[in-house]
Every structure is written in C-alpha cells, then in structure tokens.
Amino acid sequence: MVLPFSNMSEDITKAIDLLRQSLSLDEARSPTLAALAWGLVMASPLGARTSLDAATEALGLACRAVEQDGTDAFAHAVYGFPLFGPAGDNDQGRIHAIEAVRLNPSSAFAWGTLGMIDSMAGDYENALACLHRSLVLSPYDSMLHLWMTGLTASCFALGRHEDGIAWARKSVQHNPGNGTGHRMLAANLVAAGRLEEAREITRRRDATQKTTIRDLRAMRFFKQDDALARYLSAQQVAGVAD
Known part of the structure; x- marks a missing residue:
C-alpha cells in the first residue's frame, strides 16, 4: 500500500x-x-x-x-x-x-525503502541496486521522486556526479516540491564544476523554501561523516546560507 x-x-x-x-x-x-x-x-x-x-x-x-x-x-x-x-x-x-x-x-516500496536506508547509511552500491529494482518494479510509481533522490545521493557519494545530476533532474521533474532533490542537484552540479548552474538552483529553491547549512546538517541525510562533509561543503559553494 x-x-x-x-x-x-x-x-x-x-x-x-x-x-x-x-x-x-x-x-x-x-x-x-x-x-x-x-x-x-x-x-x-x-x-x-x-x-x-x-x-x-x-x-x-x-x-x-x-x-x-x-x-x-x-x-x-x-x-x-x-x-x-x-x-x-x-x-x-x-x-x-x-x-x-x-x-x-515484488514490492517496489519495500525495495525503495531499503535502498533509501542504504543510501543514507553508506552502502551506496547496494542502494543503487535496490532503488533501480524499485523503478523496474513500478516505473510509474507516485514515490519515484523519493527513490530518485536516493539514487542521486548515492551517485554524489560515489563521485558519479553526471549520473547524480541526471537522477536529480528526474526527481524534481516528478515532484517540483522535492527540496532534497533540488539540494542534491546543486551538490552534484558543484562537484561537476558547474557552479553557476548550482547557484541558480539554490536561488530558485531558496525562494520557495530557504534551508540553511545548519538545517541540512541537522537533517543529516548522509550518516557517514565524510559524505556529509562533502555534501555540506558543496551546498556552501552553491550559496546555501550558514
């Protein structure tokens, strides 16, 4: 359900x-x-x-x-x-x-949830496998934006930033209100060296829902310290306020 x-x-x-x-x-x-x-x-x-x-x-x-x-x-x-x-x-x-x-x-939701947990916990390769399986099981699911957020986060952590950008764009396309999807898009853009585009994404997102570095640190999407530090650093470069 x-x-x-x-x-x-x-x-x-x-x-x-x-x-x-x-x-x-x-x-x-x-x-x-x-x-x-x-x-x-x-x-x-x-x-x-x-x-x-x-x-x-x-x-x-x-x-x-x-x-x-x-x-x-x-x-x-x-x-x-x-x-x-x-x-x-x-x-x-x-x-x-x-x-x-x-x-x-056969539950896309079960695989998606397991993939999101692994994405946050640091088992990024398994997260990608679980989340891809969820997409295959239910390609028109209402939760696609969330599973794609897990995919873009895992790609960011693994250094696969172009893949992360592609998944983040799909995530926010499915749900324009997905704040984490926008932040992950900006982080991957920064890591890929596309700074102006990342800052524009941040400006647009802040106009709808302003999130600070303190907020993102408290949210702690990445449980691993090194991945979290890289993510927060990218957000600072993208223009997220302290």
Whole structure:
C-alpha cells in the first residue's frame, strides 16, 4: 500500500486528516496505521506543516502496525524508515526494511525503502541496486521522486556526479516540491564544476523554501561523516546560507 501523494502539501495534509478519521473508526487496521505513519514521515519533505512530535508519532504508529500484523510488508518498510532516520536506530531500521523485501519481493516500496536506508547509511552500491529494482518494479510509481533522490545521493557519494545530476533532474521533474532533490542537484552540479548552474538552483529553491547549512546538517541525510562533509561543503559553494 502506497499513498498516492502529489507534490502539493495540501494533498498530503488532507490524506493525513482522512487517515486519522479512518483510524478513529478502527484502530486495529495495520494498513491504516502504516499509511498514517508514512504520511507523517513525508509531510515535512513535501512542504506540509507538521507538529513537533510528528516523527515520534509516526514511529509509534508504524510500531503498532507491525505489532498488529507482522506479515504486512508495507508496515515493516514504513517502520524501518523512521527507525533509521529520526530515531537513529540504524541497524533495527534496516532489519525491518529487509523483512519487508522478504515478505513481498515484488514490492517496489519495500525495495525503495531499503535502498533509501542504504543510501543514507553508506552502502551506496547496494542502494543503487535496490532503488533501480524499485523503478523496474513500478516505473510509474507516485514515490519515484523519493527513490530518485536516493539514487542521486548515492551517485554524489560515489563521485558519479553526471549520473547524480541526471537522477536529480528526474526527481524534481516528478515532484517540483522535492527540496532534497533540488539540494542534491546543486551538490552534484558543484562537484561537476558547474557552479553557476548550482547557484541558480539554490536561488530558485531558496525562494520557495530557504534551508540553511545548519538545517541540512541537522537533517543529516548522509550518516557517514565524510559524505556529509562533502555534501555540506558543496551546498556552501552553491550559496546555501550558514
């Protein structure tokens, strides 16, 4: 199960409201719990306003979803994401993503989630393999922008900057509101020596959603210190404010 979000923050806000209503009628449905958790995870990246405890709530909802149905691949994949990210439990997050793939090897969402986790954790080659598999399984998926963000991030970390530029362009084409996609595009452009284009991307993105180096450091998309340092350095060159 994957929520059909567009790039509009209003859509995801409405989806969250509807899922909350559904959950109030039946609190024991694993798919609804997992879907609401995923909506809360994705709300901020898609530009929707969320509460300060949204990440904690998402983690709790996803945990309940797995407890309700341990055979639900979507629930395991969703649970792995906030475990790995906001909660910082990297190993356990990856375990749930792997379990999702085991339960449903045809799930593009499961492969995509595992690929994103590996992209952030530093297993970049495996991330590329998982994310490419996700694209093959569901080439018209509503989550393409996210999987492509993982691809461009992995390419940046591996020094394959032209490939990273190509994937980043596709990512923001699928979702113009994908802030991380724009930042990854700028980082790859800087690394490829295309500084003016990178600065223009930053100017356009800042006009929509200004993000500072401090914000990007706190977001810590790359868990490996060397990759994070290169990424932040590229953002500074591209014109992101401190």
